[in-house]
Amino acid sequence: MVFYHAFYSMSEFFGFEIGTKLLDFFTPAEPFFAALFIVISGISSRLSHDNTKRGVRLLCIALALTVVTVVIMPMMNFEGAEIYFGILHLLSLSMLIFSALRAGLDKINPIVGFVLCIVIYILTYGVSAGFVGIAGLKTFALPAALYKTNYFMPLGFFNSSFHSADYFPLLPHLFMFLAGTFIGIYAANGRFPAFTYRRRSRALCFLGRHALVIYIAHQPVIFGILWVVEKIIAK
Incomplete structure (x- = not known):
């Protein structure tokens, strides 16, 4: 996602032709990586001791991001x-919704819960376009x-x-997150393959521990680098 945002900034804000070409090339894959990111976040919620605290803290950061992009930029x-x-x-x-509903969600069989979430995700994918159902088959x-x-x-x-330059509404994406929480039950119970619990790469472990900081910091860093490049090219 860092690379995608870099290409987006190159194309949309600085008008670099190479950025537009790279953005067009990688855009079809963006929904897949976004969904993967959301699922991993859902899995991680099963490994957290306090999702309410995490959710509130992240919401404050998200609102600060809105202020920066809507007012300051x-x-x-x-x-x-x-x-x-x-x-x-x-x-x-x-995270906050999961925390509030966790007691009830824990009563659902993980496989049933996962399948149900994926089905609802698919059926609500077209909400932003004005319908529910499956495009090309049956919609309402x-x-x-x-x-x-x-x-x-x-x-x-x-x-x-x-x-909104970045837009991920609760419908349908909440259900992809919840699908991840059902997968997370197996992770929390030690039922993932053994190699997934081993520390194999310090670099990857570092990225995992500081993913939020990296996500927040990467955009201003990208803007700064592109701004300098633009000034150099303009000379």
């Missing part, structure tokens, strides 16, 4: 980078009234005036 002439409900907002609320249009305002954009309902 436009003052620096960076338009179009506004993030109203990105992946950090999604993950923080997913949702009430147009849901899309007259942007107040419900965290759920996936918004009108044509809405724009």
Whole structure:
């Protein structure tokens, strides 16, 4: 995702042609890596001692990110980078929802829970487009009234005036997160393959422990590097 954001910034904010080509090439794979990131976050929630604390802390960071991209960056002439409900907002609320529902979710068979979440994820994937169901097979249009305002954009309902540079609504992505929490039961119970519990790479372990810091810091670092490159090229 770091590379994808780098290509996006190169293309959308600095107009580098190579960035546009790389963005076009990697865009089809972006949903897969995003889903993988969300699933891993769900798995990690089964290994956490306090998902409420993690969720609140991450939500504060997500809201700070919104302030930076919506208020501060436009003052620096960076338009179009506004993030109203990105992946950090999604993950923080997913953690809080999971924490609130955990007692009930624990009563569901992990395999049944995982399959059910994947089915709901597929059926709600088109919510942002105005329908539920499977495109090309059977769909049901949702009430147009849901899309007259942007107040419900965290759920996936918004009108044509809405724009968020990073957008991951709860529908359908909450269910991908919850699917990860059901997988996480096996991880927490030591039922993953033995090699997954061994420390094999210090570099990867470091990245795993500091994933949030890296995610937050990488975008300003990328902007800084690209800004310097742009100034050098302009000379």
